[in-house]
Amino acid sequence: MVQDELLGAIRSQARSDPVERALLERIVHRDRTAFEALYRQYYRRLTRFLDRLIRQPDVIEEVLNDVMFAVWSRASTYNQESRVSTWIFAIAYRQALKRLRDQGAPFEELPDQDDIPEDRGGGPEALAMHRQSAERLLAAMETLPVEQRTVVELTYFHGLAYPEIAKIMDCPNDTVKTRMFHARRKLRQMLE
Numbered sequence: 001m002v003q004d005e006l007l008g009a010i011r012s013q014a015r016s017d018p019v020e021r022a023l024l025e026r027i028v029h030r031d032r033t034a035f036e037a038l039y040r041q042y043y044r045r046l047t048r049f050l051d052r053l054i055r056q057p058d059v060i061e062e063v064l065n066d067v068m069f070a071v072w073s074r075a076s077t078y079n080q081e082s083r084v085s086t087w088i089f090a091i092a093y094r095q096a097l098k099r100l101r102d103q104g105a106p107f108e109e110l111p112d113q114d115d116i117p118e119d120r121g122g123g124p125e126a127l128a129m130h131r132q133s134a135e136r137l138l139a140a141m142e143t144l145p146v147e148q149r150t151v152v153e154l155t156y157f158h159g160l161a162y163p164e165i166a167k168i169m170d171c172p173n174d175t176v177k178t179r180m181f182h183a184r185r186k187l188r189q190m191l192e
Helices: 002-028 032-054 057-077 084-103 123-142 146-157 162-169 173-191
Strands: none
Touching: 002 032, 002 057, 002 084, 032 057, 032 084, 032 146, 057 084, 084 146, 084 162, 123 146, 123 173, 146 162, 146 173, 162 173
């Protein structure tokens, strides 16, 4: 089920990129309607992404606004070498890291129930077991260093490929692979 959702998200992203590029071009010319449309399109995805990185609900909205202000003010710097989503997530990642550096160690909290995928069948026992497993996985992810957590988040929750993640995180593709390797190993150890 999760795999179907990821494939759907990837297909949706591929279709939306020309629309997003057109919106960015209009934003370059200070079209507020285009900016509002892009904001609405990214609000939920960025909120979830930032929530998993920052884990401070009162700060997420501020960082999200910083991200969207950067999109508004730097739309003309988008060079079309990557997808619009890659460019925006790169801005979000850098803003989140900046905030984490400014505040010191990130605040730890348990995942929200809304972030736990629902089971489509199997009765109440199966649903309870699935939720418990999902809670354990999300809690284990919280213990990962921010770079590893980001790679896992962008790969499995946003359906991005390693080359896109490398652009977002401004690091070599092999570094992304190494971070994923270590993240998977740590998660496996914690969940056994």
